[in-house]
Amino acid sequence: MTAPARPRTSDELIRAEEPVLAHNYHPLPVVVARAEGSWVEDVEGNRYLDMLAGYSALNFGHRHPALIEAAHRQLDRLTLTSRAFHNDRLAGFAERLAALTGLDMVLPMNTGAEAVESAIKVARKWAYEVKGVPDGRATIVVAAENFHGRTTTIVGFSTDETARAGFGPFTPGFKVVPYNDPAALEAAVDDTTAAVLIEPIQGEAGVIVPDDGYLRGVRELTRRRGCLFVADEIQSGLGRTGRTLAVEHEDVMPDVLLLGKALGGGIVPVSAVVARREVLGVLRPGEHGSTFGGNPLAAAVGTAVVELLETGEFQRRAAELGVLLRDGLTELIGRGVTGFRARGLWAGVDVDPALGTGREISERLMREGVLVKDTHGATIRLAPPLTITAEELRSALGALEKVLAR
Numbered sequence: 001m002t003a004p005a006r007p008r009t010s011d012e013l014i015r016a017e018e019p020v021l022a023h024n025y026h027p028l029p030v031v032v033a034r035a036e037g038s039w040v041e042d043v044e045g046n047r048y049l050d051m052l053a054g055y056s057a058l059n060f061g062h063r064h065p066a067l068i069e070a071a072h073r074q075l076d077r078l079t080l081t082s083r084a085f086h087n088d089r090l091a092g093f094a095e096r097l098a099a100l101t102g103l104d105m106v107l108p109m110n111t112g113a114e115a116v117e118s119a120i121k122v123a124r125k126w127a128y129e130v131k132g133v134p135d136g137r138a139t140i141v142v143a144a145e146n147f148h149g150r151t152t153t154i155v156g157f158s159t160d161e162t163a164r165a166g167f168g169p170f171t172p173g174f175k176v177v178p179y180n181d182p183a184a185l186e187a188a189v190d191d192t193t194a195a196v197l198i199e200p201i202q203g204e205a206g207v208i209v210p211d212d213g214y215l216r217g218v219r220e221l222t223r224r225r226g227c228l229f230v231a232d233e234i235q236s237g238l239g240r241t242g243r244t245l246a247v248e249h250e251d252v253m254p255d256v257l258l259l260g261k262a263l264g265g266g267i268v269p270v271s272a273v274v275a276r277r278e279v280l281g282v283l284r285p286g287e288h289g290s291t292f293g294g295n296p297l298a299a300a301v302g303t304a305v306v307e308l309l310e311t312g313e314f315q316r317r318a319a320e321l322g323v324l325l326r327d328g329l330t331e332l333i334g335r336g337v338t339g340f341r342a343r344g345l346w347a348g349v350d351v352d353p354a355l356g357t358g359r360e361i362s363e364r365l366m367r368e369g370v371l372v373k374d375t376h377g378a379t380i381r382l383a384p385p386l387t388i389t390a391e392e393l394r395s396a397l398g399a400l401e402k403v404l405a406r
Contacts, residue, residue, distance in 0.1 A: 007043065008043070009043065009044065010029070010030065010031040010042055010043050010044060013031045013043065014029060014031060026359075028362060028363060028366050028371065028373070029363075029366075030042050030048065030366055030371065031043050032048075035050070035062035035063060036061075036062055036063055037061045037062060037063075037385070037387055038050055038061055038062075038384060038385050038387060038388045038389075038392055039062070040062065040371065046369070047369065048366065048369050048370065048371045049369060049370050049371065049384075049392055049395065049396055049399075050062070050371050050384065050385065051370055051371055051372045051382050051383070051384045051396050052371055052372055052373050052381065052382075052383055052384075053383050053384055053385045054261070054266055055203070055235060055261060055373075055383065056203075056234075056235045056236075056238075056240050056261045056262055056346075056383050057261040057262055057264065057266050058262070058266040058385055059238055059239055059240060059261075059262035059314065059385060059386050060262070060265060060266070060305070060308060060314065060385065060386060060387060061266075061385035061386075061387035061388075062266060062385070063266075064265065064266075064308075064387070066304055066307070066308060067265035067266070067267055067301055067304050067305065067308075068267070069304075070300050070301055070303070070304035071265075071267050071268070071297065071300065071301050073300065074089070074296055074297050074300035074301070075297065077296070078296045078297075079295065079296060079297045080291075080292065080295045080296065080297070081295070081296065082291050082292075082295075083289060083290070083291070083293065083294060087294075087295070087296040087299070088296070089296045089299035089300050089303065090108070090294045090296070090299045092299070092303055093106075093108070093294075093299035093300075093302045093303045093306070094106040094108070094294075096303055096306045096307070096310075097259075097272060097274060097302065097306055098274060100244060100306050100309060100310065101244070101245065101257055101259075101274050102253060103253075103257060103274045103275055103276060104275070104276050104277040104280075105274070105275055105276075105277050105279075105280040105281070106272050106273070106274050106280075107122070107272060107273040107274075107275075107280055107283070107288070107293075108270070108271075108272050108290075108293045108294035108298070108299070108302075109260075109271045109272060109273065109290050109293045110269045110270065110271055110290060110292050110293055110298070111149075111260065111269050111271055112148075112149055112234040112258070112260035112261060112271050113148070113149025113150065113151045113154060114271055114290065114293075115234065115258045115259065115260050115271040115272060115273050116148040116149050116151075116154055116197075116232060116234075116258060117149075117151055117153060117154070118273050118288060119195075119197070119230050119256055119258055119273050120140060120153065120197075121287075121288060122256065122273065122275070122279060122280060122282065122283065122288075123138070123140060123194040123195035123197075123228050123230060123256070123279075124138045124140075124173075124194055125282045125283070125287070126194065126228065126279050126282050127192075127193075127194030127195075127227075129282050130278065130282065131194070131226060131227070133191070133192055133194065134192075137192050138173060138192060138193075138194040139173050139174065139175055139190075139192045139193055139194065140157075140173060140174050140175070140193070140194055140195050140196075140197055141174075141175045141176075141177060141185065141188045141189060141193060141195070141196045141197070142157045142174055142175070142176055142177075142196075142197050142198065143176070143177060143178070143179035143180075143198050143199070143202070144159045144176050144177065144178050144179055145159055145160075145179055145202055145204075145205040145208070146158060146159070146179070146197075146198070146199060146202065146205075147160070147199070147202065147203060147204030147205065148197070148199075148232055148234075150163055152167055152170065152171070153170075153171045155167055155170070156168070156170025156171050156174065157170075157174035157176055159176060160204075175188045179198070179202060179205075179208065179210065180208070180210040180211055180214050182214065182217045182218075182221075185217075185218065185221060186221060189221060189222075189225045189227060190225075193225065193227040194227060194228060195222075195227055195228035195229070195230045195255075195256070196218055196221070196222050196227060196228070196229055196230065197230040197232065198218065198230075198231065198232065199231075199232045199233075199235070199236065200215055200231055200232075200233060200236050200245075200246035200247050200249075201235075201236045201241065201246050201343060201346070203235040203236065203346075203381070204375060205348075205375070205376070206341065206348035206350070206375050206376060206379045206381070207341045207342065207343070207346055207347055207348030207381060208341060208348070209341050209342075209343050212250070213250070214250075215247055215249075215250040215252050216250050216251075216252055218252075219252040219253075219254070222255070228254075228255040228256055228279065229252075229254040229255050229256070230254060230255065230256040230257075230258065231245075231246075231247050231254035231256070231257050231258065232258045233245055233246055233247070233257060233258060233259055234258055234259060234260040234261050234271065235261060235383075236346070237257075237259050237262070238259065238261075238262040238263060238305070238309060239262070239309055239314040239315045239318050239344075239386050240262070240318060240344055240345065240346050240383065240386070241318065241322075241343040241344035241345075241346060242315055242316075242318040242319030242322055242343065242344035242345075243315055243319075243344075244309055244315055245257070246343070249343070255275060255276050255279055256273060256274070256275040256276075256279055257273075257274045257275065258271070258272075258273060258274075259271060259272045259274060260272070262305065263302050263305055264298065264301060264302065264305070265301045265302075265304065265305045267301050268297055268298050268301055269298075270298045270301065270302045270305075272302075314386040314387075317345075317386050317387070318344040318345045318386050319344060321345055321386075321388065321390060321393055322342065322343065322344040322345050322346075324390055324393055324394070325342060325345060325347060325382065325393060325397070326342045326347075328393075328394070328397035329342065329347060329349060329397070332397075332400065332401060332404065335401070335404060335405070336351060336352055336355055336401075336403075336404025336405070337349055337350065337351060337352070337404065338350045338351065338352050345382075345383065345384055345386055345388070346381075346382070346383050347381070347382040347383075348375065348379055348380075348381055348382075349379065349380050349381075349382060349400075350377075350378060350379050351378045351379070351380065351404065352378070352404075353377065353378040355378075355404060356378070357374065357377065357378055358374025358375060358376070358377060358378050358379050358380045359374045361374065361378070361380055361403060361404075362374045362380055364403045364406070365380075365399055365400065365403055368399040368402060368403060369399065370395075370396050370399040370400070382396075384396070
């Protein structure tokens with residue numbers, strides 16, 4: 001009788017990935033095997049406080065009971081029909097998501113990048129059919145240091161050379177202007193502009209929060225010049241900043257809203273383009289699609305996510321605990337932290353480069369049992385699950401203080 005194979009260690013599993021996985025990521029050297037709430041456990045049984053939450057895909061923590069229950073119920077009934085047929089979960093999901101956001105129609109997709117690509121198509125179609133831009137002339141204005149995904153169209157208007165280099169030629173039709181610069185935006189918008197596509201808060205760039213009034217200015221400019229305001233809330237939306245949507249901090253409503261990550265509850269990939277009826281109404285059968293977009297399992301989990309947000313509990317938690325996060329980071333200014341930007345339970349923290357790179361700080365925190373991820377230079381991002389407790393958040397801040405004190 002053959003003895004059961006010995007479970008592989010973290011080091012063995014990491015080495016096993018090297019020859020068989022594409023090297024498009026540089027993960028921290030931790031191999032997660034189990035998770036619950038704000039905590040993950042590696043294959044050796046070591047526990048870590050997750051202060052990244054899957055880049056906001058896990059806003060409700062790992063394996064939230066309501067989301068797991070919704071997925072289990074649906075797995076026992078129906079998982080996929082494709083959009084060749086209707087399914088009994090999609091209408092309810094679309095109705096509740098539209099109501100939550102205050103918009104009219106939903107285009108369900110799977111990943112965040114797919115939502116952005118879909119919005120680009122919709123904006124161009126709208127420009128030709130509604131605005132009257134000559135065919136093939138539509139432009140979209142985007143912001144420097146943006147992050148909307150890594151498909152070829154999207155990296156074509158990125159200013160991150162790591163994402164761009166070696167992947168051209170790129171799709172034309174985009175104008176890049178500095179973020180948080182109303183004058184530059186005004187100068188870039190003209191009669192060919194189909195849309196202004198921005199993140200209300202730039203996540204990958206280091207949680208860059210624009211000046212008060214910037215988003216109101218974008219809304220006023222796009223309305224005045226007759227183009228669409230497309231807000232990419234794939235990371236910032238669904239409770240992360242203390243509101244359902246980050247644009248709510250300035251009381252504005254875009255024409256097109258892009259959602260993803262947390263919409264799938266950390267269980268399945270779910271994204272959506274949510275928009276005014278006259279915008280999404282330009283699509284006709286055969287012009288866009290997705291085999292898995294709007295599948296019954298995704299719709300069931302997405303509906304459960306919306307139900308959690310309808311209570312307002314998670315938005316309140318992010319706002320209240322966000323004060324604790326901001327106060328804790330303020331105390332670290334001059335003690336290893338040179339600056340930070342935060343809104344709700346989301347922060348970009350600039351560490352004194354003399355203490356190490358963002359990657360090195362992340363690895364030291366990992367050894368203290370706290371998981372974060374670096375972005376550019378000596379900046380780390382904090383985005384814990386919205387289910388985190390005040391005690392857990394203080395513990396993470398204490399670990400950061402300890403690492404910086406070294």
